[in-house]
Amino acid sequence: MIDFRSDTLTKPTPGMLSAMNKAIVGDDVFGEDPTVNELEKSCADYFGMEAGLFCPSGTMTNQIAIKCHTKPGEEVICDHLSHVYLYEGGGISFNSGASVRLIEGNYGRITAKQVLQSINNPDDVHRPISSLVSLENTANRGGGSCYEFIDFQSIKEVCLQNNLRLHLDGARLFNALVAKKDNPLDYGKIFDSISICLSKGLGAPVGSVLLGNKDFIHRARRFRKVFGGGMRQAGFIAAGALYAITHQVERLAEDHHHAQLIAAALREKDFVGNLFPVETNIVIFEVKGRFTAKDLTQTLAEKGIFAIAMTPTIVRMVIHLDVNYDMISQTIRVIQSL
Numbered sequence: 001m002i003d004f005r006s007d008t009l010t011k012p013t014p015g016m017l018s019a020m021n022k023a024i025v026g027d028d029v030f031g032e033d034p035t036v037n038e039l040e041k042s043c044a045d046y047f048g049m050e051a052g053l054f055c056p057s058g059t060m061t062n063q064i065a066i067k068c069h070t071k072p073g074e075e076v077i078c079d080h081l082s083h084v085y086l087y088e089g090g091g092i093s094f095n096s097g098a099s100v101r102l103i104e105g106n107y108g109r110i111t112a113k114q115v116l117q118s119i120n121n122p123d124d125v126h127r128p129i130s131s132l133v134s135l136e137n138t139a140n141r142g143g144g145s146c147y148e149f150i151d152f153q154s155i156k157e158v159c160l161q162n163n164l165r166l167h168l169d170g171a172r173l174f175n176a177l178v179a180k181k182d183n184p185l186d187y188g189k190i191f192d193s194i195s196i197c198l199s200k201g202l203g204a205p206v207g208s209v210l211l212g213n214k215d216f217i218h219r220a221r222r223f224r225k226v227f228g229g230g231m232r233q234a235g236f237i238a239a240g241a242l243y244a245i246t247h248q249v250e251r252l253a254e255d256h257h258h259a260q261l262i263a264a265a266l267r268e269k270d271f272v273g274n275l276f277p278v279e280t281n282i283v284i285f286e287v288k289g290r291f292t293a294k295d296l297t298q299t300l301a302e303k304g305i306f307a308i309a310m311t312p313t314i315v316r317m318v319i320h321l322d323v324n325y326d327m328i329s330q331t332i333r334v335i336q337s338l
């Protein structure tokens with residue numbers, strides 16, 4: 001079985017399991033789990049931010065950030081394909097009572113000009129108060145697309161001029177760092193908060209970290225408790241996450257290379273329509289002619305290859321550390337035979 005449905009499917013490697021087994025733990029709600037504290041500190045230091053908060057999921061880190069940055073009735077500006085809008089169960093309204101202004105970006109990326117055009121006049125009582133911009137890097141529904149860092153700087157300027165906070169959903173930020181060779185410390189200077197996932201391509205079993213300044217993380221810690229995300233001896237899973245950020249970041253380049261190989265094979269096929277630009281570990285393409293997206297994923301599944309039909313015409317394949325080169329070659333042979 002070769003599973004391209006998601007990079008969340010990875011299992012801990014033997015090295016990771018052994019690190020988890022040896023973890024020194026305590027009660028993290030009391031702030032007494034040394035491994036969780038170490039993970040929060042190393043992630044914060046990595047991005048040059050003051051503090052971190054370990055949470056069970058990336059949905060929780062995003063939702064806590066939105067809760068901290070907005071008040072009920074205010075508005076969040078984001079791309080129409082954003083995870084925070086499409087895939088978090090309506091959490092922006094459910095948890096924060098905020099509304100959303102959607103922007104049609106370029107494969108999930110929005111521009112400073114689009115942000116500027118989406119800010120409501122704060123003196124117009126009819127309009128919600130725009131208070132937060134949320135960006136995604138890499139953009140999942142944009143096919144793992146990455147921003148140019150300079151575009152973050154332009155968006156940040158618009159935010160500063162208009163009293164908006166800036167959040168980054170960095171579920172796959174490490175993929176972007178590896179692909180673009182960006183300096184993580186630059187991210188800490190631009191964003192008011194960053195959410196990173198350890199359980200995607202990095203391969204840890206559970207967990208995400210929210211980063212920000214001390215005051216922000218202090219408030220976030222309270223919301224984590226309210227959301228039911230305060231964990232006790234969480235050091236066992238934090239140890240897996242620590243192992244992931246020390247041992248499994250550089251290898252992401254291999255996943256990106258594998259994604260290119262799959263894309264090249266797909267490009268030759270008459271049933272493949274628009275293939276999104278492949279920049280990292282995600283391959284998204286339109287299916288046309290002989291197959292619907294479902295037909296194609298079923299045909300692949302019969303040959304032991306699993307992909308996701310995201311819409312009736314769009315298929316997604318995600319490359320991760322449990323897919324090796326032999327599996328990629330096997331997949332390419334199957335694609336060629338269709």
Ligand SMILES: *Cc1c(COP(=O)(O)O)cnc(C)c1O
Pocket residue numbers: 056057058059060062083084136139140169171172197200208
């Ligand atoms: C996976 C993902 C998240 C968080 O998902 P969880 O499953 O809740 O950890 C957030 N944003 C993006 C873009 C994602 O792909």
